[in-house]
Amino acid sequence: MSEPGTVALRALQDGSVQAVAFSPDNKRFASGGSDTQLRVRSVGIGPPPLEVPTDGSVSGIAFSPDGTRIAVTDFEQVFLRDSATGTALWQGPLAPGNSVNSVRFAPDGRLIAATDTLVAVLDQATGEMQQRITVDPPQIADVDLSRDGTRVALAVDERHGGNHQHAGSARVHDLATGEQVSRLTPEDAVLAVAFSPDGLNVLCCAADDTTRMFEAQTGKQVWPTPEDIDDQVTAPNCLAFDPKGRWTVVGGSDGLARVLDADTGVERGRAPKLDPGHPEEESFGAVTQVAFSPNGKHAASASIDNVVRLFDIEGKELYTVPTDEVLALRFSPDGRWLGVGTVNGALVIDNGEAHRG
Structure with a gap:
């Protein structure tokens, strides 16, 4: 077992890497970005690297639940490929002329892909669009899928499309019908959303400097309550749930990632910690990415x-x-x-014993 923080793999690419994914068996690491190449490498001993040319910059990658397929968003198209050979099984645009920003698999194997204004449910076997949810004219800033695959949460920036007022919303839609289930409307653009593991709540952060938890079914705000002072995070822009549903991690422009109690929003800890005697006004680079480990004991951030x-x-x-x-x-x-995608390639960091539950 390596020391925590050891770089186990450096995946060199010519340009930035916007998308990374691991296979379900943890043995393969996929990355893609501006150099129009999908690369799949073994972490440790395994098959030789797989490199597949793409038509444009790769913005999203996802392995199927059984690991035999890999979905790739490539400019305005979605590709489904054999994960061992890279062979395209089908491909097609969601909306011609619109870039596809993300893709993921539902538990039943369907694909959920999104552009700035559209979320589509695609049949894995054929690529046929089974459902479409449109958001027009605003922009979809983030998408999350409930663990059971029945609902999708959207972070919507309503400042776009000619509307320059400070406006935004977090929305929950039923994937079977496409209908909106609930909606929370802060006073500015919503930047990120995440479902709780049980699908009952949605966490969102907005450009009005707020982090809010609301009920997925009703849209009722859980926290902060009216008597709470919502000063937990400065300019929050990224967030994630602990897979067990007890904690959330939220990153902000002050350079700190804060772990909050999922039930109350009360802060449990923050990173980095200031050293004794360190000036409180010390500033760190804005946190741009956060993630929670599967064991629920650790979180990661990038700034x-x-x-x-x-x-x-x-x-x-x-x-x-x-x-x-x-x-x-x-x-x-x-x-x-x-797995980390950077402006100059990708890398895989070994978490050592920290990954054990």
Whole structure:
């Protein structure tokens, strides 16, 4: 077992890497970005690297639940490929002329893909669009899928499309019908959303400097309550749930990643921790990416001071790794590895014993 923070793999690419993914068996790491190549590499001993040319910049990658397929968003198209050979099984645009920003698999194997204004449910066998949810004219800033695959949460920036007022919303839609189930409307654009593991709540952060939890079914705000002072995070822009549903991690422009109690929003810890005697006004680079480990004991963050951190829920750091600017951050399903996409390639960090539950 390597020391936590050891770089186990450097995946060199010519340009930035916006998308990374691990196979369900934790043995393969996929990355893609501006150099119009999908690359799949073994973490440790395994098959030789697989390199597949793409038509445009890769913005999203996802392995199927059984690991035999890999979905790739490539400019305005979605490709489904054999994960062993890279052979395209089908491909097609969601909306011609619109770039596809993300893709993921539902538990039943359907694909959920999104552009700035459209979320589509695609049949894995044929690529046929089974459902479409449109958001027009605003922009979809983020998408999350409930664990059971029945609902999708959208972070919507309503300042776009000629509307320059400060407006935005977090919305929950039923994937079977496409109908909106609930909606929360802060006073500015919503930047990120995440479902709780049980699908009952949705966490969102907005450009009005707020982080809010609301009920997925009713839209009722859970926290902060009217008597709470919502000063937990400065300019929150990224967030994630602990897979067990007890904690959330939220990153802000003040350079701190805060672990909050999912039931109350009360802060449990933050990283990085200031050293004794350190000036309180010390500023760190804005946090741009956060993720929670599968064991629920650790979280990771990346910031524009070019540091990736792994820390526990109290904020105690287990390691820091210097990197180039980070564009994507993801744990492997077992938590052993942390995949990082940067402006100059990708890397896989070994979390050592920290991944054990």
